[in-house]
Amino acid sequence: MSKYSTQFKLSVVQQYLTGEAGIKTITNQHGIEQAMFRRWVRSFRQHGESGLAPKYSHYNAAFKLSVLQHMWDNHLSQQETNAYFDIRSPTCLNQWSAQYDTGGMAALEPATKGRKKSPMPITENNTAPLPADDETRSREELIAENKRLRLEVAYIKKYNALVQAKAQSAQQKPRK
Secondary structure (H helix, E strand, O other): OOOOOHHHHHHHHHHHHOOOOOHHHHHHHHOOOHHHHHHHHHHHHHHHHHHOOOOOOOOOHHHHHHHHHHHHHOOOOHHHHHHHHOOOOOOHHHHHHHHHHHHHHHHHOOOOOOOOOOOOOOOHHHOOOOOOOHHHOOHHHHHHHHHHHHHHHHHHHHHHHHHHHHHHHHHHOOOO
């Protein structure tokens, strides 16, 4: 959600364009940054009222490259290019240009969101289920299962001992 409504932006820009007041007067009067107000004016001149409405866009790599190419071919500033293509973020072109310089076209591809998926590590617990018949299993499989079961039993014993110790210490505390 934007801080300023479309109606507010429109009224302030029209106040400037009619010549009622200058940029400094309007920005001081309404507590607006001058750079942002200039973007509003450029956007209104280029796209009309729709240039002041909220816009949420995701750009693909081909569009980003065409915008950069247009800016370079026509020797336009970033602000002029933003206004021409109705790009609302003042830093987008700078980021896209840096990405293109470092990684080419592939760097302009939109990044995937979220954490990267990593394959689950294969451990003894993630192995395929063992056959039910002990006679068909190898000696190594039986030893590995025996080791795993011993670890499970030791873990359960340790847990029970900790729970009992905690209960005993709670009973021994003097009450006030």
